[in-house]
Amino acid sequence: MVALCSLGAFEALAVSTAMPTVAVDLDGLRYYTFAFAVAFATSVVGMLVAGRWCDRSGPTPAMWTGVALFVAGLVVAGTATGMGALIAGRAVQGVGNGLFGVALYVLVARVFPAQRHPAVFSAFAAAWVVPAIVGPGLAGLVVDHVGWRWVLLGAAVLTVPAAILMRPGLTAAQGGAVAAGTVADGAAAGGATAVGQPERPVRHALRLAFGVLRAGRGLPAVVSVRALVSGAFTGAEVLLPLLLVHERHLSPGGAGLILTVGALGWSGASWVRGRDLLHLSHAGYVRLGGGLLALGMVGTAILVLPDVPAGFGMAFWVLSGSGMGLVYPTLSVLTLELAAPHEQGSASSALQVADAVAAAIASSATGALLWALYDVAGLPAYAVVLGLTGLLAAGAVALAGRTRAEALLPVP
Template identity: 50%
Template sequence: MTTAAAPGLLSGRLRTLTVGSVALVSLGAFEAIAVATAMPTVAVALDGLAAYALAFGLPLATSVVGMVLAGVWSDARGPGAAMRVGVAAFVGGLLVAGLAPAMPVLAVGRAVQGLGSGLFSVALYVVVARAVPPGLHPRMFAAFAAAWVLPAVVGPPLAGLLVETVGWRWVFLLAAVLAVPAALLVEPALRGLAGQAGAGGHRWRRVGWAVVAAIGAGALYQAGQLDGTLAVVLGAGAVVAVAVAAPALLPAGALLARRGLPAVIAVRGLLSAAFLAEEAFLPLLLSRERGLSPTVSGLVLTAAAVTWSAGSWFQGRHRAPSRTTLLRCGTALVGVGVLTAGATVLPAVPVAVGVLGWAAAGLGMGLAYPTLSVLTLELSAPGEQGANSSALQIADALFAAVVLALTGALFAALVGSGAVAFAAGTAVAAVPALAAVLAARRAGMAPA
């Protein structure tokens, strides 16, 4: 089938799938952004500042289990069950969090929600692989990336408005209510998407390794918030757990960026780690070192979200450059953006330069992320689409968890040094960014 012969994403057959899928992705984005905005108020209201880090770390950790389970489940039985259970867990977790009487209960709700988001996010990839013509895959993944733009723009102010008017609980409850109709729109596309003969089998043991990795990722995140011997012991144990489990969860050679699919998976994780490590501290840098208000500092992230969407739109055009060219350009832009944005810690560097740099990083992510998704499906046999799609997102979570924990621990140790702490954080983020540039040269079809 040629690209010209493929129907549009909003044609009669694909319209409800496209709208429902984009709505689910957008709701996941809104939840992530809005909850981050509301969480300080939540922690005070529930007297749970001690469990603050855990409330963020648990969903990241449990999402790894959901991603692996969804990949194996989708390949063996089709994506329908993983999608339905994932949305149900996502909604259930949000309801528990929104009605939580104490911070530990909210943390449990967040854990269930993370498991659900891991399930349905991977299942969506498999649905796209099997229900959407290959010629439209770039456009669908561009639509997924664009689904983050509106939440990035309206999420923080809307969350603030909800907190100040009807209360913080509605940040969770609103997302839960809206997820149900979005899931119902995807439902028709799930019918008839069966599993692949011979898929599954020994892959189910990967779920056990995912649990090990999840425990390690959660412990690593928590260790970054502690001090002294306990932090060192917990962090060392967490690193060992992640290091032992990762090879069982990722394609062989991914940790070494071996040519072909392993390099694609590696680039995805490296880009995620570099971008998120810099993004986490950039608003704080601009606020503390350059005197910008929190609102203005947050708008820098919005600028990157807009350019991310623009890059995703461009890569989905028929006349866009080759996948290899897009990926190399994208990784280079992320590297330049991380270094340029971090350079604003120097008084001599205009803030506008940092803003442009971070917008360039967003553009690079927009070019690279959908490209990596398309390459993953192109390099996967039908019976491996679920497992490889889950590996793509597992790399996201694990690489980001490790680098964010290292950045957070380093920042906490140097926070009394002011600008030095931010410079050190940028240096850490620059390492996976450079590694992504090098690994991008090995991504694509492996030689026969």
């Protein structure tokens, strides 16, 4: 699992580093953020399919199908001769990412006891450390000396052995997962027979969706917060390499350093969270993480000042990464705690769907807003957009108290 997470981390950081060069080479700079948004958007399809699929059949089928689509999408994107083909490859890749992302969550629930979940999710974040250190720099070297295509094609090749390492864990989890799915199906069928409502899973999903929209206490609020922090972080992160390469004239490898420091901050904070070194409640970790995220985004806007060294903005981005490192594992733990065992796949799917939808909307919206403002205001347009992403993170702080399940307790 950790190997696959590391590979996913390398792919995400490497592609983000290479994308400014890709967009220029394929004459698609105005579609730069859309190449990210489409992958997030189509991953929703994979997540929605994977939720019920994992609950019914265990994580194995969704995992292998997801990996196959992920690799196929990378190959299509890596051989693209136009921006349209690249975006199509990213779309296929997104579906695969959504499938195996949910399967990983369910695998954690099936294999590890609940008390080990914080440490496991912390290990997932720690899997970003090595890719964060070498990924952007290596991607920059590949772009400069071999070509950006090999960033994508290389990730496709490396995914295969990482996935094969998953086989023992999937075999161990599959029997229990199938049994859980059979029990869940029987319970659902029994409930449908008793009340004459065969659409019970649909009604449950609709209730959860309505709860998310109003940030209802418990699991709905967890999903709402995940959407806010995902939209905030992604909306800012996709713009930063573009700002550094095309406005501050850094090399792809140099610009990728901001992704490195952010990922290292994320991993370090996740390590702290996994060991509960701050001794905070779940809501406390969400509140602190959201505050760091907002502060880092607002501070990163200093990069629009040409005379300010790029390192200052990168230092602020460490705060944003650290905020995500505190929030993400906490929300993952809460999701598994608040969901019934036979609904952990669906709950994990809902969490990741919210993540992907928010990321897709944010990356599209920030790109559209940036270019609309850039034609009028120039470089300060980046600062405006970064400030707005900071407001999304502040919203997560405001909702942190509602992630507790106790409905009768006041929001602190």
